[in-house]
Amino acid sequence: MVKKALGEIATIVGKDHLLTAREELLCYSFDATNQKFLPEAVAFPHNPQQIAEIMVLANRYHFPVIPRGAGSGFVGGSLPVEGGLVLALTKMNRIITIEPENLIAIVEPGVVTGTFQEKVEALGLFYPPDPASLKFSTMGGNVAVCAGGPRCLKYGVTKNYVLGLEVVLPTGEIINTGVHTLKGVAGYDLTSLMVGSEGTLGIITKIIVKLIPLPEARKTMLAIFPKIDDAAHTVSSIIHERIIPSTLEFIDQAAIRCVEDYLHMGLPTHAEALLLIEVDGEITTVTRHCEHIKTICVKNAASEVTIAQDQEEEERVWKARRSISPALLKLNPHKINEDINVPINCIPQIIRRINEIARRYQLINVNFGHAGDGNIHTNLMINKENPDEEKRAELAVKEIFQATLELGGTISGEHGIGITKAPYLEMEIGKKNLALMKQIKNLFDPNLILNPGKLSLQS
Numbered sequence: 001m002v003k004k005a006l007g008e009i010a011t012i013v014g015k016d017h018l019l020t021a022r023e024e025l026l027c028y029s030f031d032a033t034n035q036k037f038l039p040e041a042v043a044f045p046h047n048p049q050q051i052a053e054i055m056v057l058a059n060r061y062h063f064p065v066i067p068r069g070a071g072s073g074f075v076g077g078s079l080p081v082e083g084g085l086v087l088a089l090t091k092m093n094r095i096i097t098i099e100p101e102n103l104i105a106i107v108e109p110g111v112v113t114g115t116f117q118e119k120v121e122a123l124g125l126f127y128p129p130d131p132a133s134l135k136f137s138t139m140g141g142n143v144a145v146c147a148g149g150p151r152c153l154k155y156g157v158t159k160n161y162v163l164g165l166e167v168v169l170p171t172g173e174i175i176n177t178g179v180h181t182l183k184g185v186a187g188y189d190l191t192s193l194m195v196g197s198e199g200t201l202g203i204i205t206k207i208i209v210k211l212i213p214l215p216e217a218r219k220t221m222l223a224i225f226p227k228i229d230d231a232a233h234t235v236s237s238i239i240h241e242r243i244i245p246s247t248l249e250f251i252d253q254a255a256i257r258c259v260e261d262y263l264h265m266g267l268p269t270h271a272e273a274l275l276l277i278e279v280d281g282e283i284t285t286v287t288r289h290c291e292h293i294k295t296i297c298v299k300n301a302a303s304e305v306t307i308a309q310d311q312e313e314e315e316r317v318w319k320a321r322r323s324i325s326p327a328l329l330k331l332n333p334h335k336i337n338e339d340i341n342v343p344i345n346c347i348p349q350i351i352r353r354i355n356e357i358a359r360r361y362q363l364i365n366v367n368f369g370h371a372g373d374g375n376i377h378t379n380l381m382i383n384k385e386n387p388d389e390e391k392r393a394e395l396a397v398k399e400i401f402q403a404t405l406e407l408g409g410t411i412s413g414e415h416g417i418g419i420t421k422a423p424y425l426e427m428e429i430g431k432k433n434l435a436l437m438k439q440i441k442n443l444f445d446p447n448l449i450l451n452p453g454k455l456s457l458q459s
Contacts, residue, residue: 126214
């Protein structure tokens with residue numbers, strides 16, 4: 001259907017900013033799920049007015065439009081499952097303004113998150129949300145899924161920093177939501193409705209974010225645990241002592257071995273778990289908290305606790321954590337990566353239940369993640385060329401979600417729902433809430449053309 005409008009789209013964005021050749025379209029047919037859906041065309045708009053004109057065409061010709069950032073998502077949220085036009089927002093990558101005196105910044109959706117963080121930190125400011133993909137994921141994509149990251153234990157997730165948005169609605173109107181101030185309560189909170197909506201209610205074209213002062217000091221610690229239960233209990237113990245690290249990461253033995261095989265950096269492969277802990281703030285507070293945390297780890301049977309002495313040591317530890325995902329591919333060619341979230345005191349129970357489920361279905365399982373806020377990334381390593389193994393993995397995922405919900409958790413802490421978790425959304429939110437979501441979708445997008453197939457929103 002999009003072919004009818006190709007000439008008009010080319011006029012809007014320019015011929016050089018429209019792709020139609022199959023070999024070019026292939027680059028926009030997949031994301032981190034490795035599922036593939038070929039779009040009919042890819043356009044690179046440069047401003048909200050171009051997007052608005054394209055949305056008017058889409059409603060006239062009834063073709064799907066799929067917003068896309070870096071394509072780094074784990075749930076298929078940017079996949080063109082019904083073909084149509086991919087709107088690649090990477091050309092809209094300006095940091096429009098950083099205002100230290102107001103503690104805000106305004107950016108376009110294609111700005112790379114890590115690049116933005118570097119810019120504000122050079123001014124003594126801080127934008128905390130830090131997904132593992134920050135070196136290539138975009139601000140627009142982070143807002144679309146309400147991305148988290150290791151630092152959200154102390155600082156919160158993306159939604160806690162978005163003050164306002166400019167959005168192109170599915171019908172082509174351009175609206176501004178929220179404020180340029182640090183608080184504002186005029187009317188319904190449309191900004192919060194857009195954050196985490198996964199590109200189903202509108203296309204984000206500008207983002208107003210809150211900044212905070214850059215912490216004075218930071219220290220990174222690594223604790224080694226012979227037993228996984230002791231590591232899990234340590235997480236709860238640290239929080240119970242009213243210490244809130246900026247980061248409290250959990251890595252199980254399977255992940256440790258994968259990274260060591262991948263990097264050969266001398267990790268303790270005999271250990272059942274590692275905790276990577278980071279504390280920031282005033283230097284005296286940081287030092288005191290590190291010593292207190294070290295004592296807690298030792299009381300919980302840590303065999304070794306080290307505090308990084310310089311930036312090189314810190315980078316070495318973080319390299320291990322951020323290398324887990326690529327390292328896992330050496331274990332098996334495919335993985336099902338789920339980002340469940342449970343109450344912090346339920347971490348020991350959910351890890352035991354996940355491992356029991358994986359054993360029962362005869363699957364290789366790897367756990368790691370942001371244990372400080374209960375966000376565990378559980379990875380079932382499978383060979384998709386083995387239909388029986390893939391079927392067992394699907395059954396295991398459903399049981400893992402059921403166990404998560406029984407413990408008061410959620411099936412997604414930060415990746416979103418997209419297409420991979422859409423079949424399970426009703427398990428968590430129920431029929432009435434899902435029906436209400438569909439009504440909201442129909443109100444914003446009466447022709448159901450914007451990012452179809454996501455979040456179980458098609459009637």
